[in-house]
Amino acid sequence: MSLSLSTLSTPALLLERRVLGSNLDRLAARATALGVLLRPHLKTAKCGEIAALAKDRGPLAGLTVSTLHEAEYFYARGHRDLFYAVTIEPGKYARAAALVRAGARLTLACDHLAMGAALAAAGAELGVRFPVLIEIDCGDHRSGLSPDDPDVLALAQILQAGPGTELRGVCTHGGQSYAGRSVADHVATAEVERAAAVGVAERLRAAGLPCPVVSVGSTPTAMYAAHLRGVTELRCGVYMFGDLFQAAIGSCTEADIAISVLAAVIGHRRERNQLLIDAGALALSKDLNTSQLQPAQRTGYGAVATLDGVRLPGLTVAGVSQEHGQIASVAPIDFARFPIGTRLRILPNHSCLTAAAYDRYHVLDGGPDVVATWTRTNGW
Amino acid sequence: MSLSLSTLSTPALLLERRVLGSNLDRLAARATALGVLLRPHLKTAKCGEIAALAKDRGPLAGLTVSTLHEAEYFYARGHRDLFYAVTIEPGKYARAAALVRAGARLTLACDHLAMGAALAAAGAELGVRFPVLIEIDCGDHRSGLSPDDPDVLALAQILQAGPGTELRGVCTHGGQSYAGRSVADHVATAEVERAAAVGVAERLRAAGLPCPVVSVGSTPTAMYAAHLRGVTELRCGVYMFGDLFQAAIGSCTEADIAISVLAAVIGHRRERNQLLIDAGALALSKDLNTSQLQPAQRTGYGAVATLDGVRLPGLTVAGVSQEHGQIASVAPIDFARFPIGTRLRILPNHSCLTAAAYDRYHVLDGGPDVVATWTRTNGW
Numbered sequence: 001m002s003l004s005l006s007t008l009s010t011p012a013l014l015l016e017r018r019v020l021g022s023n024l025d026r027l028a029a030r031a032t033a034l035g036v037l038l039r040p041h042l043k044t045a046k047c048g049e050i051a052a053l054a055k056d057r058g059p060l061a062g063l064t065v066s067t068l069h070e071a072e073y074f075y076a077r078g079h080r081d082l083f084y085a086v087t088i089e090p091g092k093y094a095r096a097a098a099l100v101r102a103g104a105r106l107t108l109a110c111d112h113l114a115m116g117a118a119l120a121a122a123g124a125e126l127g128v129r130f131p132v133l134i135e136i137d138c139g140d141h142r143s144g145l146s147p148d149d150p151d152v153l154a155l156a157q158i159l160q161a162g163p164g165t166e167l168r169g170v171c172t173h174g175g176q177s178y179a180g181r182s183v184a185d186h187v188a189t190a191e192v193e194r195a196a197a198v199g200v201a202e203r204l205r206a207a208g209l210p211c212p213v214v215s216v217g218s219t220p221t222a223m224y225a226a227h228l229r230g231v232t233e234l235r236c237g238v239y240m241f242g243d244l245f246q247a248a249i250g251s252c253t254e255a256d257i258a259i260s261v262l263a264a265v266i267g268h269r270r271e272r273n274q275l276l277i278d279a280g281a282l283a284l285s286k287d288l289n290t291s292q293l294q295p296a297q298r299t300g301y302g303a304v305a306t307l308d309g310v311r312l313p314g315l316t317v318a319g320v321s322q323e324h325g326q327i328a329s330v331a332p333i334d335f336a337r338f339p340i341g342t343r344l345r346i347l348p349n350h351s352c353l354t355a356a357a358y359d360r361y362h363v364l365d366g367g368p369d370v371v372a373t374w375t376r377t378n379g380w
Numbered sequence: 381m382s383l384s385l386s387t388l389s390t391p392a393l394l395l396e397r398r399v400l401g402s403n404l405d406r407l408a409a410r411a412t413a414l415g416v417l418l419r420p421h422l423k424t425a426k427c428g429e430i431a432a433l434a435k436d437r438g439p440l441a442g443l444t445v446s447t448l449h450e451a452e453y454f455y456a457r458g459h460r461d462l463f464y465a466v467t468i469e470p471g472k473y474a475r476a477a478a479l480v481r482a483g484a485r486l487t488l489a490c491d492h493l494a495m496g497a498a499l500a501a502a503g504a505e506l507g508v509r510f511p512v513l514i515e516i517d518c519g520d521h522r523s524g525l526s527p528d529d530p531d532v533l534a535l536a537q538i539l540q541a542g543p544g545t546e547l548r549g550v551c552t553h554g555g556q557s558y559a560g561r562s563v564a565d566h567v568a569t570a571e572v573e574r575a576a577a578v579g580v581a582e583r584l585r586a587a588g589l590p591c592p593v594v595s596v597g598s599t600p601t602a603m604y605a606a607h608l609r610g611v612t613e614l615r616c617g618v619y620m621f622g623d624l625f626q627a628a629i630g631s632c633t634e635a636d637i638a639i640s641v642l643a644a645v646i647g648h649r650r651e652r653n654q655l656l657i658d659a660g661a662l663a664l665s666k667d668l669n670t671s672q673l674q675p676a677q678r679t680g681y682g683a684v685a686t687l688d689g690v691r692l693p694g695l696t697v698a699g700v701s702q703e704h705g706q707i708a709s710v711a712p713i714d715f716a717r718f719p720i721g722t723r724l725r726i727l728p729n730h731s732c733l734t735a736a737a738y739d740r741y742h743v744l745d746g747g748p749d750v751v752a753t754w755t756r757t758n759g760w
Contacts (some may be wrong), residue, residue, distance in 0.1 A: 066703045089644045090721040264469045286666045323446045341470035
């Protein structure tokens with residue numbers, strides 16, 4: 001039986017190839033206009049075919065990954081220049097070194113003096129020189145050193161002098177852009193992100209240290225940066241798929257959302273004005289990020305669309321248990337329109353989290369037929 | 381290199397075999413005392429070895445599953461009597477029938493007249509008679525017919541008369557027990573759950589219909605039911621592992637939590653009094669169920685324990701991004717105690733969701749060594 005929207009087992013993860021392609025094109029055009037290389041973050045897609053499509057779009061600096069498992073996976077698929085954008089700890093040195101010895105240019109992130117010293121020593125013991133970027137906190141307040149922290153220069157000197165490390169530059173992630181609610185916000189955050197990274201790069205160079213790489217990025221800032229002077233590469237990931245949150249904060253439109261979850265109606269709760277579907281907490285994730293937005297933008301655990309991808313206004317997945325989703329509506333639901341077995345698409349709040357529940361993408365090309373099946377790599 | 385708490389790649393899912401065994405023993409003893417068979421729900425564990433351990437504990441009615449994928453997986457491992465405890469829709473009939481034709485006794489759930497009629501017709505077309513339980517809503521308000529809904533009897537008649545269905549009885553799930561906060565609450569909910577199912581069973585029998593199966597269960601009600609007269613089988617799942625939420629509502633103690641996530645410290649944020657770990661939204665899930673509890677019971681995205689499993693008071697995972705967890709504390713953190721690379725265990729808020737991110741359990745037996753690796757089956 002050929003796979004299509006009417007024959008796939010539900011729940012299933014759908015990917016619209018043309019929308020993905022258009023999202024990849026848009027970021028490639030942004031990078032060209034901004035005069036930087038792209039280093040797309042594959043944490044969202046975790047898929048060899050999608051990395052290849054991104055590579056086709058133009059000159060990449062390489063790929064960004066969020067786990068060593070992703071690094072190993074993409075290296076095995078021919079991607080040699082990889083940035084592991086999470087600060088590394090000693091339990092991962094041997095695995096990282098094995099990739100470097102195999103021929104990968106695996107760049108690591110560091111934001112701590114003791115971490116840098118340990119890495120420099122370990123690289124030497126393991127017979128490699130790890131390329132390292134110093135991570136800067138430009139206002140996201142997750143990880144990284146403050147741009148004006150005296151440890152920045154001290155860490156740079158440790159990494160440059162260390163026998164097992166090679167100072168390559170700086171990176172930062174303007175993740176505070178997710179708190180932005182307008183284009184003006186994103187433009188401003190993009191400049192904060194750029195200025196923080198470029199400012200540190202200039203200080204390193206002024207101290208006689210090398211800094212060939214200045215790496216920045218988040219999807220909202222990548223979309224709206226006015227310029228990226230002094231930056232060498234742009235990293236972001238969720239732009240490939242988009243999601244309801246990114247649409248709400250203006251990084252994309254709802255038409256740019258490339259993935260959705262195919263689900264089937266498994267129950268009617270007329271007295272509660274609810275439809276039940278077979279996509280619950282595992283199929284959608286429990287990410288409630290749109291709950292922090294304006295009331296009209298809140299989508300529970302996801303928004304509801306027809307098989308054609310047309311959003312059904314007012315219908316959202318208001319509750320989930322492990323395998324049940326409860327679709328609620330502000331208006332009375334026309335139950336006759338949704339008999340048991342009706343198939344719907346659920347648009348994700350947060351693509352990275354929703355996609356992670358699945359081992360494959362069922363790829364569509366604007367119609368109901370599955371034109372390809374692409375596997376994802378999950379786990380660590 | 382042999383696997384142990386000091387050599388496993390992080391994040392990793394740990395399972396304490398003795399704690400699991402004790403949890404399985406406790407429920408088996410409860411079932412014996414209550415005079416019912418168990419039908420453990422494998423939605424939490426999704427693991428052949430764990431199903432086998434549950435089976436070793438005493439007479440089971442069979443297994444409960446939350447997806448047809450689980451049904452196929454456990455059938456392939458020799459479990460023939462399976463209850464798929466989510467109402468079925470037409471897109472799943474062929475897959476369910478294939479299992480029945482292969483020899484599985486696969487019981488289905490139904491709570492809708494049109495669903496029952498469609499199932500009865502489809503079973504005949506597919507050459508099988510599906511055993512079916514009518515799902516009753518005893519107050520959870522997720523799925524099921526109200527006990528006094530006239531459709532209950534009409535549906536029973538459809539299923540009994542249908543050429544492709546066989547009426548087997550009733551099931552209900554007292555999921556409202558998760559709102560309970562005391563033993564008295566759980567005792568009361570257990571009686572509501574029991575009485576709803578038994579009452580419907582009596583009505584079916586009074587109407588001359590068969591009702592050999594009266595199936596109830598949720599972990600809190602299973603632990604505290606005063607009696608289960610009229611019930612034939614007890615279903616629950618999270619009792620195998622426990623979690624912080626179940627401990628908070630009294631279904632287990634924290635010592636009964638059998639799984640945890642091994643994580644490593646990857647950063648210090650002294651100015652924010654935070655440790656960063658390499659377990660974030662994907663490794664822990666975004667389930668914030670303990671946030672609805674009393675302030676002292678709220679654990680963010682998980683609570684923090686040493687490698688020995690000793691809880692570190694006041695330390696919780698206060699924030700997550702995809703691969704970062706931010707451990708915060710009410711008291712100042714002694715950063716010298718947690719150098720980069722320090723390994724910790726994160727206790728899960730909700731075991732079902734946390735475990736679903738992993739493809740295997742690293743099994744421990746009270747010490748640091750991994751004594752077995754058991755695979756999980758995820759997806760649909």
